[in-house]
Amino acid sequence: MLAQRFVGRRIANVAVSSSRLELGLSRVGVSSHRRYQSVVAGAADSQDTGSVVEEPVTKNIDKVPKKSSNGKHFANGKNGNRQGQNLYQKIDRALISGNTNEALRIFKDEYNPGIFKSLERRGLHLRLFRAALKLKSKKGSKAVMEPKELFQKYLEGGAAVGWITSAVILTDVREGNPALGLQTWVEYLENLNTIGLVTSEGNKEAAWSALVAYVANCVKEKQPISTELALKLVPIKDIPLGRQLMDIEEFRRLNHTSRKEILEGLQQIRMDSLDVSSLEFLTSLPSDRPLELEAMYKEALAKVGDNGLPESVYARFISCFAESTRVKDAFEVWNHMIEHEVEPTILSWNSLLRAGALSRVDKTEVFTKLWGEMVESGVKPNSESFRSLIDFCFRTGKPEQALQVLDRIQEGKEEGVTVTLTMFNTVLDGLLRLGKVTEAEGLLREGLTQGYSPNVVTYNYFIRSYIQLGQFEKANAIVQEMIAANVRPDISTYTNIIDSVFKQARKQGFDPQQQIYDLFVEMGREGIKTNAISITAIISGLTKTSNDIESARTLFRIMLEKKITPNARTFGTLIDSELKFGDYQHALDYFNMMPKFGVPQGTPAFNQLIHWASYNKRVTEAHRLFKQLVKSTRTNPNKFTYTFILNGCYKNDGGSQTVESIAIANDVLKTLSKQEGYFDFGTDLPKLIPKLAALGATVPESVVQALEKKTTRVE
Known part of the structure; x- marks a missing residue:
C-alpha cells in the first residue's frame, strides 16, 4: 500500500554512456565491469593543485601526429616516446633529490613543445612549477628559470593551467608590475579554446588573480575602479570574498597594505555587480560554510538597504542557514523578512519548517508551532x-x-x-x-514494481546502511544494481565504498592503500576530480556517517603520499573531526601542520580549538591560543572567538570562577577594547560581558559604552 500511488510516476534517469563503472573493489567482493575506453590523463584532470590522474595508455599513439593547443607538434614515434620517458625520469629524480635547479636545467636544455605529453604523466609539470615557485620564494636563491619563463613554455606547449597562471599573475602584482599580470591573463585567455572556460572551476583562481591585478593597477596608477571594465576584462560572475582570496598562497604573500587596498577594490566590484535575485547568486550560497554564508547575507542586506530582500532570497538564506546547523540564524532571517513586511508564501514557510525539523532544542514544540501557524495563516x-x-x-x-x-x-x-x-x-x-x-x-x-526509478541518493542510502551493518554482499549487490540502472555515482557513493574498504581491511587484515588509489582513478573516470576538495568531502563523510576517525587519518596520509596538497577546508575538517572524537592533541597537530603546506592558520581554525578548550574547562590553553591569534598579522579575533573564551572563563570549574579565569577574562576584554573600526558583538557577547563584570571582571569603558549604545563600534 505504501507505494500504490506511484503508478505512472517513473522518474527519468540522466542518460550515461554504455561504459560501466568499475569500482576497483575486488578484495571486498565488488566485481569488475567493462572499463571506460577513454583515458583520463594530463592537464585535463590536473587543473586543481595536486590532482591524481591515471597514467595514459600510449598504445598506437605514435601513429597519428599530435598537436598542442597552439598547433605545434608533439614528439611522436618510438624515439619520441623513449626520449619523453627518459626526460620524465631525469626531471623526476632531480625533484625527488631536492635539486630544483637541476630539474629546471634539464627542462630548459631539452625543451620542445612536444615534451609535455611525457611531463603531464602524474602531473610532473605541476610538480616542477611548484618547485620553481618555492625556489623563487627563498631569499638569495638564483633559479635557472624563473616561474614566468617556465609559464611561457607551458603556454607554448598547451600545458598552462589555472593555478599556474594565478601564481604568475600574483607574482607580477607582488613585484609591483600589475600591468604585466594583466598581460599574462590576456595571453592565457588567448590560449583557451573558448571563453566559456574562463568560468570553469579550474580557471577560477586565475580569473580571481586577474581581478586582483586590475585593482592593483588602478591603485598604482591612481585611477578609479570601473566594474564594467573589470568584468569585460575578466568575464566572471563569481567575484571572490576576501577569505576566498586568502586561501591562495601567492595572494597571502602580498604586503598588508596592498592586500587591504585590493580587497576594498574587489568589494566595490562585488557590490556593484551583485544581483541578489539572480539564479547565480542563490545557487552560490554555501550551506556548508556558515561564516561565508553569513558574509553573503550581510552583503545582500547592504545591497538592498532599507527595502528588504525578495521573498525567494529570504527563503534561500533560511534554508542554507538551517542546513549549516545555524538554525538560530535561520529564524533571524525570517524575523527580518517579517519586519520588512514581506508576505511569506509556501516557499519561505517550507524553508522555516526545514529549520524547525533541524532544530536541536525543543524540536517537537518548535516544529508543531510552525506547522500550526502556517496553516492558521492560510498557507496550504x-x-x-x-x-x-x-x-x-x-x-x-x-x-x-x-x-x-x-x-x-x-x-x-x-x-x-x-x-x-x-x-x-x-x-x-x-x-x-x-x-x-x-x-x-x-x-x-x-516502489520499483509501480514504476519508481531510484536515483543516486536512493542507492547511497542503502549502500551506507549495508556497510554500517557489515553486510558487504548486500552493499555489493546494490552497487551492481545501480550500475545496471545507468545511475552515475557521486562523491557520497565513493565515500560509502571507501568506508567499506577500510572496514573490510580491518576485518581481513590487509593494507587498503592500493584499493583507495584505484578508487581515486575510478572517480576520475566518473568526472569526479581526485583533489583536495573531493578527498576532504570523503573525510568529512567518513567521520559524520561512520564515526571512523582512523579511516580519516589514513586518507589524509594517502593524500600526502599522492602529493595532493591539503587546503584550509581539509585541515578544518580534520580538526573538527578530531575534536568531536575528543582527541585535542591530534587536532592541535593538524593545526600546527598547516603552515608547512602554505595554509594560513586562520581565525576559524583558531576558533575551533579555542571553543573546544574553553568548553572542556581548559581555559589556560584557550588563552594561549587566543594570544597566538592576536599576535598573528594575518588573523583577528571575531565575535565567536571572544564568546568562546569568555564563556569558558565564566563557566570554568563548574561555575566557581577562579582567580586565573577572571585574570584571563580581563586580558581578553582589554584586547576587545582595542578592536579597530566596527566590531560585531553578535547576540551572546552582550549578555555574557555583564555576567563576568558581576563576578569581578574589569570591563574597559569603551566596551561598556559600546554595549550601552547598542552599537557595534568600539572606540
Whole structure:
C-alpha cells in the first residue's frame, strides 16, 4: 500500500554512456565491469593543485601526429616516446633529490613543445612549477628559470593551467608590475579554446588573480575602479570574498597594505555587480560554510538597504542557514523578512519548517508551532511541507507517524499533494537510519514494481546502511544494481565504498592503500576530480556517517603520499573531526601542520580549538591560543572567538570562577577594547560581558559604552 500511488510516476534517469563503472573493489567482493575506453590523463584532470590522474595508455599513439593547443607538434614515434620517458625520469629524480635547479636545467636544455605529453604523466609539470615557485620564494636563491619563463613554455606547449597562471599573475602584482599580470591573463585567455572556460572551476583562481591585478593597477596608477571594465576584462560572475582570496598562497604573500587596498577594490566590484535575485547568486550560497554564508547575507542586506530582500532570497538564506546547523540564524532571517513586511508564501514557510525539523532544542514544540501557524495563516502545505513533516517524525523517533503521513498522501487524503522522489527518499532514509532495513527494502521493492526509478541518493542510502551493518554482499549487490540502472555515482557513493574498504581491511587484515588509489582513478573516470576538495568531502563523510576517525587519518596520509596538497577546508575538517572524537592533541597537530603546506592558520581554525578548550574547562590553553591569534598579522579575533573564551572563563570549574579565569577574562576584554573600526558583538557577547563584570571582571569603558549604545563600534 505504501507505494500504490506511484503508478505512472517513473522518474527519468540522466542518460550515461554504455561504459560501466568499475569500482576497483575486488578484495571486498565488488566485481569488475567493462572499463571506460577513454583515458583520463594530463592537464585535463590536473587543473586543481595536486590532482591524481591515471597514467595514459600510449598504445598506437605514435601513429597519428599530435598537436598542442597552439598547433605545434608533439614528439611522436618510438624515439619520441623513449626520449619523453627518459626526460620524465631525469626531471623526476632531480625533484625527488631536492635539486630544483637541476630539474629546471634539464627542462630548459631539452625543451620542445612536444615534451609535455611525457611531463603531464602524474602531473610532473605541476610538480616542477611548484618547485620553481618555492625556489623563487627563498631569499638569495638564483633559479635557472624563473616561474614566468617556465609559464611561457607551458603556454607554448598547451600545458598552462589555472593555478599556474594565478601564481604568475600574483607574482607580477607582488613585484609591483600589475600591468604585466594583466598581460599574462590576456595571453592565457588567448590560449583557451573558448571563453566559456574562463568560468570553469579550474580557471577560477586565475580569473580571481586577474581581478586582483586590475585593482592593483588602478591603485598604482591612481585611477578609479570601473566594474564594467573589470568584468569585460575578466568575464566572471563569481567575484571572490576576501577569505576566498586568502586561501591562495601567492595572494597571502602580498604586503598588508596592498592586500587591504585590493580587497576594498574587489568589494566595490562585488557590490556593484551583485544581483541578489539572480539564479547565480542563490545557487552560490554555501550551506556548508556558515561564516561565508553569513558574509553573503550581510552583503545582500547592504545591497538592498532599507527595502528588504525578495521573498525567494529570504527563503534561500533560511534554508542554507538551517542546513549549516545555524538554525538560530535561520529564524533571524525570517524575523527580518517579517519586519520588512514581506508576505511569506509556501516557499519561505517550507524553508522555516526545514529549520524547525533541524532544530536541536525543543524540536517537537518548535516544529508543531510552525506547522500550526502556517496553516492558521492560510498557507496550504504542499509536497515539500509534508516531506519536512515526515523528516521531523523520523528525527523525533516516530516512524509510525511518518508512514501514516505517507499513507494519507498516497490515498489522496491530502488534496493536491503527491509523493515526490525527494519525499520517498526521505522515508527510505528515515527507516534505514532507525535500523528498519527490512521495511525500507520492502518499500523500495514495492516502489520499483509501480514504476519508481531510484536515483543516486536512493542507492547511497542503502549502500551506507549495508556497510554500517557489515553486510558487504548486500552493499555489493546494490552497487551492481545501480550500475545496471545507468545511475552515475557521486562523491557520497565513493565515500560509502571507501568506508567499506577500510572496514573490510580491518576485518581481513590487509593494507587498503592500493584499493583507495584505484578508487581515486575510478572517480576520475566518473568526472569526479581526485583533489583536495573531493578527498576532504570523503573525510568529512567518513567521520559524520561512520564515526571512523582512523579511516580519516589514513586518507589524509594517502593524500600526502599522492602529493595532493591539503587546503584550509581539509585541515578544518580534520580538526573538527578530531575534536568531536575528543582527541585535542591530534587536532592541535593538524593545526600546527598547516603552515608547512602554505595554509594560513586562520581565525576559524583558531576558533575551533579555542571553543573546544574553553568548553572542556581548559581555559589556560584557550588563552594561549587566543594570544597566538592576536599576535598573528594575518588573523583577528571575531565575535565567536571572544564568546568562546569568555564563556569558558565564566563557566570554568563548574561555575566557581577562579582567580586565573577572571585574570584571563580581563586580558581578553582589554584586547576587545582595542578592536579597530566596527566590531560585531553578535547576540551572546552582550549578555555574557555583564555576567563576568558581576563576578569581578574589569570591563574597559569603551566596551561598556559600546554595549550601552547598542552599537557595534568600539572606540
